[in-house]
Amino acid sequence: MRAEIVAVGTELLLGDVVNGNAAWLGHELAAIGVDVEQTTVVGDNVERIAGILAHASARSEVVIVTGGLGPTQDDLTREAIARLTGAPLDRDPGLQAALIARYEAAGRPDFARNNLRMADLPRGAVALPNSAGTAPGLRVAHGDVVIYALPGVPAEMREIFTEWVREELAGRAGRGSVLLSRQLHTVGIWESEVAQRLADIDAELDTVGNPTLAYLASQGQTLVRITAKAASPDDARALIDAVDVRVRAALGDVVYGVDDETLESVVQSALLRAGVTVATAESLTGGLLGAALTTISGSSATYRGGVVAYATDAKASLLGVPSRLLAERGPVDADVALAMATGCRDAFGATYGIATTGVAGPTEQDGKPVGTVFVAIVGPDDVGQAHGGRVVRELLLRGNRQRIRQASVTTALDMLRRLLGGFDQPK
Amino acid sequence: MRAEIVAVGTELLLGDVVNGNAAWLGHELAAIGVDVEQTTVVGDNVERIAGILAHASARSEVVIVTGGLGPTQDDLTREAIARLTGAPLDRDPGLQAALIARYEAAGRPDFARNNLRMADLPRGAVALPNSAGTAPGLRVAHGDVVIYALPGVPAEMREIFTEWVREELAGRAGRGSVLLSRQLHTVGIWESEVAQRLADIDAELDTVGNPTLAYLASQGQTLVRITAKAASPDDARALIDAVDVRVRAALGDVVYGVDDETLESVVQSALLRAGVTVATAESLTGGLLGAALTTISGSSATYRGGVVAYATDAKASLLGVPSRLLAERGPVDADVALAMATGCRDAFGATYGIATTGVAGPTEQDGKPVGTVFVAIVGPDDVGQAHGGRVVRELLLRGNRQRIRQASVTTALDMLRRLLGGFDQPK
Numbered sequence: 084m085r086a087e088i089v090a091v092g093t094e095l096l097l098g099d100v101v102n103g104n105a106a107w108l109g110h111e112l113a114a115i116g117v118d119v120e121q122t123t124v125v126g127d128n129v130e131r132i133a134g135i136l137a138h139a140s141a142r143s144e145v146v147i148v149t150g151g152l153g154p155t156q157d158d159l160t161r162e163a164i165a166r167l168t169g170a171p172l173d174r175d176p177g178l179q180a181a182l183i184a185r186y187e188a189a190g191r192p193d194f195a196r197n198n199l200r201m202a203d204l205p206r207g208a209v210a211l212p213n214s215a216g217t218a219p220g221l222r223v224a225h226g227d228v229v230i231y232a233l234p235g236v237p238a239e240m241r242e243i244f245t246e247w248v249r250e251e252l253a254g255r256a257g258r259g260s261v262l263l264s265r266q267l268h269t270v271g272i273w274e275s276e277v278a279q280r281l282a283d284i285d286a287e288l289d290t291v292g293n294p295t296l297a298y299l300a301s302q303g304q305t306l307v308r309i310t311a312k313a314a315s316p317d318d319a320r321a322l323i324d325a326v327d328v329r330v331r332a333a334l335g336d337v338v339y340g341v342d343d344e345t346l347e348s349v350v351q352s353a354l355l356r357a358g359v360t361v362a363t364a365e366s367l368t369g370g371l372l373g374a375a376l377t378t379i380s381g382s383s384a385t386y387r388g389g390v391v392a393y394a395t396d397a398k399a400s401l402l403g404v405p406s407r408l409l410a411e412r413g414p415v416d417a418d419v420a421l422a423m424a425t426g427c428r429d430a431f432g433a434t435y436g437i438a439t440t441g442v443a444g445p446t447e448q449d450g451k452p453v454g455t456v457f458v459a460i461v462g463p464d465d466v467g468q469a470h471g472g473r474v475v476r477e478l479l480l481r482g483n484r485q486r487i488r489q490a491s492v493t494t495a496l497d498m499l500r501r502l503l504g505g506f507d508q509p510k
Numbered sequence: 511m512r513a514e515i516v517a518v519g520t521e522l523l524l525g526d527v528v529n530g531n532a533a534w535l536g537h538e539l540a541a542i543g544v545d546v547e548q549t550t551v552v553g554d555n556v557e558r559i560a561g562i563l564a565h566a567s568a569r570s571e572v573v574i575v576t577g578g579l580g581p582t583q584d585d586l587t588r589e590a591i592a593r594l595t596g597a598p599l600d601r602d603p604g605l606q607a608a609l610i611a612r613y614e615a616a617g618r619p620d621f622a623r624n625n626l627r628m629a630d631l632p633r634g635a636v637a638l639p640n641s642a643g644t645a646p647g648l649r650v651a652h653g654d655v656v657i658y659a660l661p662g663v664p665a666e667m668r669e670i671f672t673e674w675v676r677e678e679l680a681g682r683a684g685r686g687s688v689l690l691s692r693q694l695h696t697v698g699i700w701e702s703e704v705a706q707r708l709a710d711i712d713a714e715l716d717t718v719g720n721p722t723l724a725y726l727a728s729q730g731q732t733l734v735r736i737t738a739k740a741a742s743p744d745d746a747r748a749l750i751d752a753v754d755v756r757v758r759a760a761l762g763d764v765v766y767g768v769d770d771e772t773l774e775s776v777v778q779s780a781l782l783r784a785g786v787t788v789a790t791a792e793s794l795t796g797g798l799l800g801a802a803l804t805t806i807s808g809s810s811a812t813y814r815g816g817v818v819a820y821a822t823d824a825k826a827s828l829l830g831v832p833s834r835l836l837a838e839r840g841p842v843d844a845d846v847a848l849a850m851a852t853g854c855r856d857a858f859g860a861t862y863g864i865a866t867t868g869v870a871g872p873t874e875q876d877g878k879p880v881g882t883v884f885v886a887i888v889g890p891d892d893v894g895q896a897h898g899g900r901v902v903r904e905l906l907l908r909g910n911r912q913r914i915r916q917a918s919v920t921t922a923l924d925m926l927r928r929l930l931g932g933f934d935q936p937k
Contacts, residue, residue, distance in 0.1 A: 391790065
């Protein structure tokens with residue numbers, strides 16, 4: 084089944100709002116076997132909206148419109164649909180009563196009169212109730228095409244789609260095929276290296292065209308997406324499983340998780356499984372590593388706390404890094420990182436201490452170039468035996484301050500994941 | 511001048527990538543007086559791309575294509591443009607030599623042979639050098655329409671647009687009118703309250719239609735955008751200035767910055783101006799506050815460091831919060847927050863200590879509901895005189911764990927901004 088998305092709103096064209104709605108809908112529709120062939124963004128102009136709806140209806144079986152359903156004069160989706168279908172706009176008495184009740188309950192009866200446009204429906208359309216907000220969506224048939232109009236507010240759009248649209252479309256698309264995807268997350272490897280290691284598998288799949296592989300790099304991680312088309316979800320899953328095994332065999336331990344898993348969630352699960360705790364000592368990351376280790380709820384069972392030793396003297400006074408070491412080597416140094424990790428481990432009574440120190444930029448520090456970073460982990464000797472309970476890595480990171488800080492955190496989490504999982508450290 | 515954006519890439523339709531490029535281009539084009547009338551997203555299919563380019567060329571004077579310029583078989587923008595203009599693709603010897611040199615310099619001469627497609631140009635097109643990556647952009651005339659093709663990788667797209675496209679378009683658009691915007695950033699006030707305080711100004715501007723006001727809420731902050739159309743940038747700026755003064759008068763000290771300023775940059779500037787330093791003691795925010803205070807380069811002059819006292823006993827041992835207070839009240843308490851702030855101020859020898867403690871969720875803690883947060887600042891008595899050098903606020907925040915943590919950081923930064931600026935604390 085072919086679908087098009089039409090996103091209405093001058094704010095989208097001006098770039099004040101990024102069109103996250105289209106991405107979310109694209110994901111949802113692909114998962115139920117609906118192909119999105121085109122997305123169009125148009126401003127708040129009734130003629131242009133109606134024109135684009137006419138084109139989309141001529142090409143596709145389903146058109147999903149987002150935006151333009153609010154109460155202001157700029158909200159013109161209802162009018163555009165009425166123009167397209169040649170039907171008048173009727174004020175729906177039930178919707179009107181619900182709107183007035185809603186505004187009166189909120190103590191703003193004055194608002195209701197201006198906002199009654201939201202009770203208008205092109206004749207023949209069905210309202211889709213909005214449990215997350217005020218403006219209802221609507222569904223209307225135009226020849227063989229079904230048009231759904233949803234609000235532009237993401238939470239409301241998602242709510243109405245989930246409650247009123249998804250199952251209906253999945254039922255119609257069910258006569259055709261299902262498209263399912265699985266994401267394998269990797270860390271510590273370039274996208275080009277991932278592609279190279281999977282080149283043979285990819286070439287072989289290309290000759291059949293199903294499943295397909297795609298790569299997406301973001302924030303120092305690369306995601307491998309396996310997408311399969313089949314008659315049923317079970318068949319699609321079986322196709323994905325077979326490729327999944329081969330991809331993991333080719334990539335090895337750089338694959339850390341699947342689908343909704345994140346590096347943070349995987350590390351926290353590993354800490355919980357091992358029954359161990361962690362503390363942090365941060366310099367250039369300024370607290371980002373602690374924040375990452377407390378992202379997932381339940382982190383108080385695994386994270387004890389940390390010290391952000393941003394000023395150099397704080398590294399000595401709060402973490403017990405020898406002042407002489409700091410004086411001789413400066414704060415950006417492998418042994419300083421190890422001493423920081425030991426210091427926070429002791430101070431918080433944690434199983435592991437993790438430390439970061441480095442040059443985030445934009446200027447060099449003590450003769451060390453921007454991007455020089457040391458990450459150290461210290462634990463008991465009998466944990467992480469392959470490394471005698473302590474590892475330190477020197478990184479030479481590229482990019483701006485934000486990227487260097489983020490990549491330092493990602494590396495620290497990956498090092499901890501490897502230590503807990505018994506994997507080798509890279510390099 | 512009318513422009514359209516055509517974004518090429520199946521990953522955009524599938525929702526694997528959000529079309530941030532279109533938003534960025536929309537902003538840039540509006541700033542130089544180019545109206546984007548439509549944005550279309552299309553998959554990696556040469557016929558569909560060519561078809562959409564034909565439609566866009568019929569409606570607009572400028573078409574900007576993003577994506578589809580890479581080395582793989584899925585990258586079809588060059589072919590689609592050649593089909594549109596009816597010109598053959600020629601391999602450009604200069605581009606080819608540059609590509610080979612680039613890959614050889616990277617120690618991968620094997621890659622060059624597969625990647626030479628990036629040296630192809632539709633006859634009559636001009637290559638736009640890519641200093642941020644490999645694939646060059648291109649410009650080609652098609653009748654009266656100018657088509658620019660830029661890579662889909664955001665950094666490369668921005669680089670080529672900035673270096674080769676923006677000025678050329680601004681020159682052509684200069685014959686028409688200029689659209690300029692200014693953003694005023696507010697914090698600690700709901701979007702609906704902003705709109706209410708500006709209702710009179712907004713209604714008055716609506717009768718003229720120029721400048722216009724728009725509001726955008728994001729992450730607990732609300733942005734007011736003033737947009738003016740005029741014959742020249744200077745005229746537009748004068749129109750904006752006049753409205754700016756009135757908006758600030760209506761909103762007062764909730765306005766913290768303009769355009770590229772962030773709460774982090776404004777706080778850091780205020781700390782630098784006052785010649786003071788700050789330290790942090792964090793519980794529920796886990797390091798996010800320290801990370802925020804070290805976002806901007808040069809923060810080592812204003813931020814001393816912090817303690818993430820996630821485990822309750824660490825609040826006593828590292829920050830000197832009285833154990834009896836913790837036992838009696840639990841860690842989520844106003845006096846505990848004040849003691850944490852005092853503790854980190856002393857430990858790091860900073861002018862101010864800032865502390866956060868609260869319930870990030872998803873479950874309540876010690877009978878305190880999710881979203882209960884205390885933020886405290888302690889400084890010398892003679893600084894921030896209106897408050898005797900110490901303030902504490904109790905917040906009742908809504909939303910998920912991530913939002914509660916982020917809103918706690920935003921409030922802490924805003925409280926510090928107010929203390930340094932001599933503004934009253936809210937509530």
